[in-house]
Amino acid sequence: MLLKDVAWRAMTSYDLPAVQGIADTVHVDFFETPEVLAERLKLYRNGCYLLEIGDKPAGYVLSHPWLYGTLPPLNTLLKALPAEPDTYYLHDLCLLPVTRRVGAASRIVEALAKHAGAEGYPTMTLVAVNGSIPFWERHGFEITEVPELYGKLLSYEEAARYMVRRLD
Numbered sequence: 001m002l003l004k005d006v007a008w009r010a011m012t013s014y015d016l017p018a019v020q021g022i023a024d025t026v027h028v029d030f031f032e033t034p035e036v037l038a039e040r041l042k043l044y045r046n047g048c049y050l051l052e053i054g055d056k057p058a059g060y061v062l063s064h065p066w067l068y069g070t071l072p073p074l075n076t077l078l079k080a081l082p083a084e085p086d087t088y089y090l091h092d093l094c095l096l097p098v099t100r101r102v103g104a105a106s107r108i109v110e111a112l113a114k115h116a117g118a119e120g121y122p123t124m125t126l127v128a129v130n131g132s133i134p135f136w137e138r139h140g141f142e143i144t145e146v147p148e149l150y151g152k153l154l155s156y157e158e159a160a161r162y163m164v165r166r167l168d
Contacts, residue, residue: 011048018057059095088116090126124165141165
């Protein structure tokens with residue numbers, strides 16, 4: 001496959017049915033309603049992208065400013081972003097198997113890190129699930145223990161970990 005056939009672009013509301021389909025396929029154990037996905041796009045369009053391979057949706061990323069050491073609850077409407085966010089949160093990076101080994105995940109992570117740094121956030125944070133810890137470690141994220149998050153992390157899965165990447 002030619003690299004030019006793989007491209008990230010800004011997500012629009014028209015993409016939400018495809019995003020939901022990808023989420024339902026990949027994140028069987030982490031269901032989020034269409035309303036939750038739509039709200040993330042509405043609250044912070046600058047952090048929502050769709051991956052296309054040959055003009056077909058193959059992945060997405062949802063990200064937004066947030067508060068360090070806290071987690072937005074899974075499958076819950078936020079209503080608003082924090083008034084004084086202090087980290088950039090990667091809510092979801094979800095890719096169909098066809099995207100493996102084309103470098104798309106690494107490209108969007110680095111683009112979001114540049115964006116977060118330009119916006120003045122000192123860190124990026126996320127919850128690693130589905131055995132993704134090695135991927136995130138390759139991109140500068142480290143497991144960070146926050147005892148107050150243990151219960152919320154367990155709501156994802158037993159192996160879920162809060163991870164942080166310093167941007168400064």
